[in-house]
Amino acid sequence: QVQLQESGPGLVKPSQTLSLTCTVSGGSISSGGYYWSWIRQHPGKGLEWIGYIYYSGSTYYNPSLKSRVTISVDTSKNQFSLKLSSVTAADTAIYYCARDSPAVAGVDYWGQGTLVTVSS
Amino acid sequence: QTVVTQEPSLTVSPGGTVTLTCASSTGAVTSGYYPNWFQQKPGQAPRALIYSTSNKHSWTPARFSGSLLGGKAALTLSGVQPEDEAEYYCLLYYGGAVVFGGGTKLTVL
Numbered sequence: 408q409v410q411l412q413e414s415g416p417g418l419v420k421p422s423q424t425l426s427l428t429c430t431v432s433g434g435s436i437s438s439g440g441y442y443w444s445w446i447r448q449h450p451g452k453g454l455e456w457i458g459y460i461y462y463s464g465s466t467y468y469n470p471s472l473k474s475r476v477t478i479s480v481d482t483s484k485n486q487f488s489l490k491l492s493s494v495t496a497a498d499t500a501i502y503y504c505a506r507d508s509p510a511v512a513g514v515d516y517w518g519q520g521t522l523v524t525v526s527s
Numbered sequence: 528q529t530v531v532t533q534e535p536s537l538t539v540s541p542g543g544t545v546t547l548t549c550a551s552s553t554g555a556v557t558s559g560y561y562p563n564w565f566q567q568k569p570g571q572a573p574r575a576l577i578y579s580t581s582n583k584h585s586w587t588p589a590r591f592s593g594s595l596l597g598g599k600a601a602l603t604l605s606g607v608q609p610e611d612e613a614e615y616y617c618l619l620y621y622g623g624a625v626v627f628g629g630g631t632k633l634t635v636l
Contacts (some may be wrong), residue, residue, distance in 0.1 A: 453628070453629045453630045454565075454618075454627040456618075456624075456625040456626065467623040469624070503572060503573070507625075508578075511579055512561030512620060513561070513563050513578025513584075514563055514618065515584060516575075517574070517575070519572050520572050
């Protein structure tokens with residue numbers, strides 16, 4: 408059973424960089440076959456896809472966030488990370504990591520999510 | 528900017544049947560968009576229900592089914608249970624990009 412767990416600061420100041428890590432257990436990122444995704448949800452709103460990364464390091468980002476987003480992977484730690492730069496209050500959201508299986512074209516496992524608030 | 532549209536809200540009686548739909552601003556939704564459906568209850572992470580139009584995950588209850596209907600992706604709940612009250616999101620793949628629908632709040636009343 409694959410499990411994902413987000414971690415990182417719950418409070419970030421405006422103009423700074425939001426940094427989150429997702430730790431994967433029950434499966435190896437380096438075994439390939441999956442995209443590792445970040446998704447966010449503004450308070451009381453819908454889901455927004457941020458981007459994903461393959462174990463090789465290839466990435467694909469939401470065009471609306473692309474200029475501020477970096478997703479990276481550390482296969483030695485079985486983790487992948489999100490950095491979102493120049494944050495504003497509009498980036499306050501619950502951030503989820505998830506696994507996306509291109510073989511079946513489906514997102515199956517999700518982390519529990521972590522709330523990040525942007526405030527001074 | 529691609530927009531994926533769902534009904535904002537629907538109401539169904541226990542034991543009834545309801546169909547939620549998912550439309551794309553680019554035109555008809557086909558299997559090539561690999562529609563996914565997710566259920567989210569308050570305070571919880573989304574849970575995957577359907578992938579690639581109509582395929583169920585091992586944990587998906589049999590009363591949930593996915594299809595294409597009238598140029599849209601559709602999620603049908605048959606024999607609705609009170610615990611099915613939740614927000615439902617669809618997801619479509621546009622080449623490498625992913626777009627979520629705005630969600631449908633399903634009330635069981």
